[in-house]
Amino acid sequence: MAGLICFVIAVWQWLEGMQVPWVQALLLVLTLAFTGLIPVALFLFALACILYSRRLIHEMGRQKGYVLLALVGFLIWGMLLVTLLNVLFVHNRFLWFCLGIGYLGIAYFTVGFLAYLVASLLDELPVAYSVDFIVILGAGLLPNGKVSKILKQRLDKGISQYQKQLKRGAHPQFVVSGGQGPDEIMPESQAMANYLMTQGILADQIIQENKSTSTYENLRNSQILMTKNKIFHRAIFVTNSFHVFRAGIIAKRLHTTMTGVSAPTSIYYLPFAIFREYLALIVMFKWVHLAVLILCMIGYLISWLFIY
Numbered sequence: 158m159a160g161l162i163c164f165v166i167a168v169w170q171w172l173e174g175m176q177v178p179w180v181q182a183l184l185l186v187l188t189l190a191f192t193g194l195i196p197v198a199l200f201l202f203a204l205a206c207i208l209y210s211r212r213l214i215h216e217m218g219r220q221k222g223y224v225l226l227a228l229v230g231f232l233i234w235g236m237l238l239v240t241l242l243n244v245l246f247v248h249n250r251f252l253w254f255c256l257g258i259g260y261l262g263i264a265y266f267t268v269g270f271l272a273y274l275v276a277s278l279l280d281e282l283p284v285a286y287s288v289d290f291i292v293i294l295g296a297g298l299l300p301n302g303k304v305s306k307i308l309k310q311r312l313d314k315g316i317s318q319y320q321k322q323l324k325r326g327a328h329p330q331f332v333v334s335g336g337q338g339p340d341e342i343m344p345e346s347q348a349m350a351n352y353l354m355t356q357g358i359l360a361d362q363i364i365q366e367n368k369s370t371s372t373y374e375n376l377r378n379s380q381i382l383m384t385k386n387k388i389f390h391r392a393i394f395v396t397n398s399f400h401v402f403r404a405g406i407i408a409k410r411l412h413t414t415m416t417g418v419s420a421p422t423s424i425y426y427l428p429f430a431i432f433r434e435y436l437a438l439i440v441m442f443k444w445v446h447l448a449v450l451i452l453c454m455i456g457y458l459i460s461w462l463f464i465y
Contacts, residue, residue, distance in 0.1 A: 196240075199233050199263070206230030209428055222433050236260070254461060261457055265450060266439075273435050277402045284318065284418060287327035290364075290392040291315050292379045292415065294372065294404065295335020295345035302342045304352050306423065307397060312352050314420035315395040319358070331358065332382060332392075334366040334375040372400070373407050380413050397422045399430045403438055 210227035236259050243252050293315045296308040322329050335345025344367035353363055366382055369375045383390050396404050398419035408415045439446055
């Protein structure tokens, strides 16, 4: 990604050095379009965050993640407003410096977000081999103890993979992984096992892991159970499309050979799920992000002092 950005900058500088009139006119048009497009795109993105957050809060109740989504939108609006005021009235040099830091941060996390989307699309590979276990990662229950829609999507995808394995001549077992949350009447693993049995899966084909409370514990505890049942084994884990990338990173950190299979996600819930998952990735690599941001800020400060 960094190499591509450097290549684009180098090409742009090379074109600027050309004295061909049509090239200069093209660069002028691109510059105007680019500088006009960014504020509009940021404004619309902030508006989408606020409206989507309001809808989630209205229909699903006030939660920290939903409020944070709205705060991101208002923060971007605030930066755009301050930018407009500084252009028209204030003309404060230090304010431009502070705004530059803010926009640099937005650019950094935007590039990271796009990289996460591309990685999520490219992460899943078709399962072209026989497996011994199909791990289903938990995702919360309804108040009556039934599986939620998002968890049902994972279970249905797991059943689909199970049927494909049967056609290969394999007979994998399910590992349903999920503990009991404070607002749940039973462990997620029990609810998942109940659902699988209603779909024709035999009880002796289901292994329950009912202690985990996070993706890390889901994968770690499942790996322990699978190893106890079969030391040398092959397994896949099933989760939703937005979650496969981070779960795959955790699986590699645990030195497992599990690969991820993505279940579909409802369009209604997908935007917030992607937002929340990206925040989780930022937290997972917080020190790396902090180090890169500090280097970017140092470079920005040096360029500011050198140019101005």
